[in-house]
Amino acid sequence: MTTFLGDMLTITELAREAGVTARAIRFYESKGLLTPRRAGTTRIYTHRERGRLQLILRGKRLGFSLTDIGEYLDLYDADPTQHDQIVLLLDKVNNRIGELESQKADIDDTLKELSGVRAQALAAMDDESAQAAQF
């Protein structure tokens, strides 16, 4: 294992670093979200794949399906010399931005409600201690 690896990681190393299982990483690959090089039969993960994995995990945290995430990743791979591709790209990017902004609005609504709940809870506790101070 004293072979020079530089920026490269094995699947279990990447898994630990990212906090997921190797199985999950292979699964993402089977869905076309990752395409690691191979050293013989063994998968080798480099900077690019690490970044992609982070994007995948972030997408998951936002509740997107792996299919959606795949389309998102594709946005980074468009050929800037193909006019048609760029036009399609722009459309998809704009759609994605719209979705994310409405999701953000949902979050803000929820946060406001939770602030309300919290305020009520604090008020209830105040009442309680005021009540206790009576005796």
Next chain:
Amino acid sequence: MTTFLGDMLTITELAREAGVTARAIRFYESKGLLTPRRAGTTRIYTHRERGRLQLILRGKRLGFSLTDIGEYLDLYDADPTQHDQIVLLLDKVNNRIGELESQKADIDDTLKELSGVRAQALAAMDDESAQAAQF
């Protein structure tokens, strides 16, 4: 069907209004997220259930599981006279707020990246038309 219904809806009416299937609504009930009254055997949905359903759907848009959503809905039902409940409630509310804020951060990161992608795409199109203008 000319019975007075007032604020009340039948399951298919509620389903249409909310854009989901009746099956989904029954499913949410089976998970304890909704508890409609009954007129004999038929479910009756009133203002409260409609609001709850909206909260469920918003939770889904944010990528939460029905279990998570159930805990979220519980936050609205805490008894303000029970000290222990309120303390627990505050803790849960604060956790939820934290999660949502980090989710919001993920969204903002993604939005920034997408802006970058868009800018690159627009630049590529500019180059292209400039190129075309050469001839």
Next chain:
DNA sequence: AACTTAGTTGACGTTAACGTCAACTTTGTT
């Protein structure tokens, strides 16, 4: 050379969130 230690490829199992019947009962209509 014999072994342990990753890593690899199937292949089947599992959970969440419904979809899709089938078989009834209940209502309102003709």
Next chain:
DNA sequence: AACAAAGTTGACGTTAACGTCAACTAAGTT
């Protein structure tokens, strides 16, 4: 009364996203 429409309860099917094995192989170790 007879009937179509809507609602109800099972119960089985389906998809996504992995978990869990089993059986092999390649790579260093002793």
